[in-house]
Amino acid sequence: MHGAATSLAFIIKDRSKGAALLVIMLPVLLVTIDNTILNFALPQIAAALNPSAAEQLWMIDAYSLVLAGLLVTMGSSGDRFGHRRMLCLGCAGFALVSVCIVFSQQAWHLIAGRALLGCFGAMILPATLALIRTAFEDREERRLAVAVWATCLTIGSALGPLLGGVLLQYFDWQSVFLVALPFLLPVLLLAPMITESPRQSGRSTDYLSIVLSLGAMTGVMLGLKHLATVGFDGRVLFWALSGVFLGVVFVRRQLRLEQPLLDLKLFASSAFSVSIVTNLVSLGLLIGFIFFATQLLQLVFGLSPLLASLILVPGQILAIIAGLAIVPVAQKIAPNKVITGCLLIAAAAFSVMALFAATALTVGLAFVLLNVSIAAITTVSNDLVLGAVPADRAGSASSVSETAYEVGVVLGTTLIGGGVAALYRLSLAIPEGVAEEVVAAAATLGGAHAVSQTQSSLVATRILEMADGAFREGVMMTSALMAGLIVLFALVTYRYLQVRSSPDPVENRHP
Incomplete structure (x- = not known):
């Protein structure tokens, strides 16, 4: 940890490298924050724009769908036209669209805006990781820069609910979009200080x-x-x-x-391929956990959005430390051992939720274990991704890695969140004599809490007891299954993530 802190201090003192690090950090934080920040604002948006249930889903999904679908394209375009240029274009567009969304009068305005944000976000993410290759030529400095990048990626996804909770405590829903401006304006001012990445001239699109x-x-x-x-x-x-x-x-x-457009020869490297799958799994675990944890904290435990988000703060702080502290560890221990150990810690996080009664304390403890492990994993795996490809293909490799992250976001919500929801419905037993429309509304935890307000005190209490109990049961059973699957994946990673020791495989192969 001392070595990493020394290297970080050296980078900060170097004006150009310090600016490069800031330019890389800020947009990554914002793009990943946008994956989760809107969840807390949905009730206010629903009251203001009156969207249908399908439109509410599209408000969330339009961003990640477009982002994931265009990452490979934008990464390859950055290899051809320059990643600094793509970063500036993406940041300018993201900021402009964020301001326009504030004036949305109908649900489709916001949905279209979220889709455009996904397009410009796809320009930003591959450019940030690829520019690390240009700005940090020294292997150890690059490892530290990748650690900062990966930590921002993890923290951004977890920071979304916290930032959303704080903003919505004092401001309207539009504030969750205006948060983009303080992140992106410094990037546009400092980006000219970074050297443009190598371009693949003469290539057609x-x-x-x-x-x-x-x-x-x-x-x-x-x-x-x-x-x-x-x-x-x-x-x-x-x-x-x-x-x-x-x-x-x-x-x-x-x-x-x-x-x-995508060089499939990249996947010939086992280090690259396994690291990509590890990225997908790791962020899927984090997003899936946040999906049910926020519902536990706000609906089952009855905490306000602000207080619920504060439960997650210790995990976010420790993840920052873990993302940097893993750098010297990864220099001494084989990456398959490091990642396998971190995956076992992630399994322990889900084991806490499976073995102990769900409380604010157990949710906070499990989040600490999970977020710390994911922060360390993403640091090591992304260093392996960059080290497995030549510098002029860094954009394509980065886009594949980030596509895996976005697919992980969808899979985490779908598989973990869907598993909890399915088990909730199987475990739910609504009291007899309740109208069919009430039973239908209680098919989700949020629906059960909403419909309980229309019932008598006795019936409402019974519905909430049954719904909260069913949701707890769904979380415990899903967590137990996930813990077992993570252990199996850890064994696969230990077996197949084999990297030949070399000071820098990329530079050695491509002088």
């Missing part, structure tokens, strides 16, 4: 590949979302099979093209 990649990601994610919210039906099959079909066509086209 394959627009069909762009359409295929976007269609494949969107199809699969729409299928997963429909599965989680409605259940298995023909639409799930249609969207999922459409996405898989377009994905197969995309892969076959990349293998034929001399200048592919």
Whole structure:
């Protein structure tokens, strides 16, 4: 930890490197904050814009769907046109659209704005990680910069609920969008101090590949979302099979093209491939946990958004420390051992939720264990991703890594959140004599709490007791399953994440 702190102090003292670190940190924080910050604002937005249930889902999903669908395209475009240019364009567009969303008068205005934010966010994320290769040529400095980047990625997702809770305690829902300005304006001012990344000149853009990649990601994610919210039906099959079909066509086209949008040769490296899957799993675990933890804290325990968000603060602070402290550890211990150990800590987090009664204390403790482990994992795995590719393909590698993160966001909500919701419905036993419309409304925890306000005191108390108990049961059973699956994945990681020791494999292969 002392070595990392010394290196960080040296970077901060160097004006150009300090500016580069700030330029990398701020947009990553914002883009990942936007994945989760809107959840706390939905009740106020629903009151102001009166969206349908489907429109409320699209307010959340439009951002992550577009972001995930365009990451590969934007990463490849940054390799061709320069990542600093893409970063500036993305930040300017993100800030402008954030201001425009404030004036939304109808639900579709906000949905369209969220989709545009996803587009500009896809320009930002690959550029930040790729610019680390340009700004930090020294291997140890780059490791530390990757640690800061990965910590921001983890903290941003967890910081969204906290920041949303604080803002909504004092301001209207529009404040969650205006928060973009203090993050992005410094980036636009400091970006000229960073050296532009190497460009792949003479390469053409394959627009069909762009359409295929976007269609494949969107199809699969729409299928997963429909599965989680409605259940298995023909639409799930249609969207999922459409996405898989377009994905197969995309892969076959990349293998034929001399200048592919995505270089599939990147996956020949086991370090790269396993690190990508690890990124997907790790953020999925974090987002899935936050999904049910926020409902436990606010609905079951009855805490205000601000107090509920404060329960998560210790985990956020310790994750920052863990993301930096893991750097010297990773220099001495093989990455498969480090990541496996961190995954076992994540399994312990879900074990806490499975073995002990859910309270604010157990939620806070489990979040500390989980967020610390994920922060350490993302630092090591992203260093492996960057180290496995040549510098001029850093954008493509970064975009694949970040696509895995966004897919993890969707899968975490769908699989963990959907598992809790399904078990909740199976465990729920509404008192006899209650109207059918009340039973239907109580199919979700939020619906049960809302409909209880329309019933008599005795019936309302009974509904809340049954709903809260069923949700606790769903959390415990899902957490137990997740703990077991994480242990199995840790064993796979230990076996297949083998990296040849070398001071810097990229530089050695590409002088």
